[in-house]
Amino acid sequence: MSSRATQKQQSRERILEAAGRHLRTGGIDGAGIAAVMSEAGLTHGAFYAHFSNKDELTRNALVHALEQNRARWLGKPQRESWTQRLGRLARRYLTGAHRQSRADSCALAALCSEAARGDSAFRRTYEEELLKSLSGLCEGPFETQPPQRGDDALAYMALLVGTLALSRAVASPALAERLLKAGADAAARIGHADPEQRANR
Amino acid sequence: MSSRATQKQQSRERILEAAGRHLRTGGIDGAGIAAVMSEAGLTHGAFYAHFSNKDELTRNALVHALEQNRARWLGKPQRESWTQRLGRLARRYLTGAHRQSRADSCALAALCSEAARGDSAFRRTYEEELLKSLSGLCEGPFETQPPQRGDDALAYMALLVGTLALSRAVASPALAERLLKAGADAAARIGHADPEQRANR
DNA sequence: GCTATCGCATGATGATCATCATGTCAAAGA
């Protein structure tokens, strides 16, 4: 690859990094092309050499951010039961540190309510990333999971995302911490409700 | 009350209604004073006779919206167990209709991720309203609930909010519907995990 | 070495928006 091409590739990488941080910290609108480019060490004019418009950047930054999120959250495969896995990953996700670190936190949670207002291309991207995260959680393609496990995984993700979002939306740290704890406990229980009870729902 | 005062009161009411709709449909920034005032049948200049700035409007609209939300969601007291109540209210909350009606839907869910980016006055208001909703759910002051019930209520609200938000963020209607169903099932189970299991957590 | 290319910078442009200044007119109070 020519040196110019690698330069451009590196610039693009830095832009996506900066955009990912801004996206999670400031939301979809809170980005600002000039601010992102400046954080990437460039000026606003260079933007259109990399992306055709802001929406395209936003989608790419979302993908980029969630790949990082999944790598850090899911880590390497473990020897554990489904129930253990749900409990362990919930405790790893619902921490005070995750709540407070905005710039590199889970983009699904950081954007959950704003995503609904995005255009359909953005929502398609969001959905794809959610499905990838579900597959990572299940350690296999989400579409091939047995129905009950798929439903568990969906409710589980909704609980994690909702808990983290609420814990940030709230003003008092004490309530935020209690939310995290209550959410993690409930998430750990999603895997093992009494089976006979679940059969005749 | 003088006729002028009632006029003003009615104007204020219409502004709050319009702002509540815009808040839930377009988010905190998506409001736009001119648009809100025009929907209230006034022009933008009249705004500052009612509120000192946009932030104040936003907070008041949030309170107004959530009062309506609670009235419609919780309805009249019922003769039912805690478990039954959680199941019934989850099914009432997590419907396709609620997902699609943006303008008058639950403001807690509509703003859950953006609220984190609001100023501290906004987050205080959000927290107060969340606590009122929790009290309504518990049919008594949230602060006086037994710890386990309080934790259940917190996780339950997080699950409802997260499920509704995700179901809107996603592009495909089928996945959205499945999320609602899985969320409602899981929410109904929050109340009755095996007690001995819960005791030695 | 010469020239074309292209990544990037600088500086418009036009749109949107919150807020303010000023004017108007009807109702309140004397």
Next chain:
DNA sequence: TCTTTGACATGATGATCATCATGCGATAGC
């Protein structure tokens, strides 16, 4: 009836922002 008040309208003002036009300078291919 006359004056004052205040709810509302109209029309700036300045800030922010996405997008575009233009120019530069280094690199790549000849």
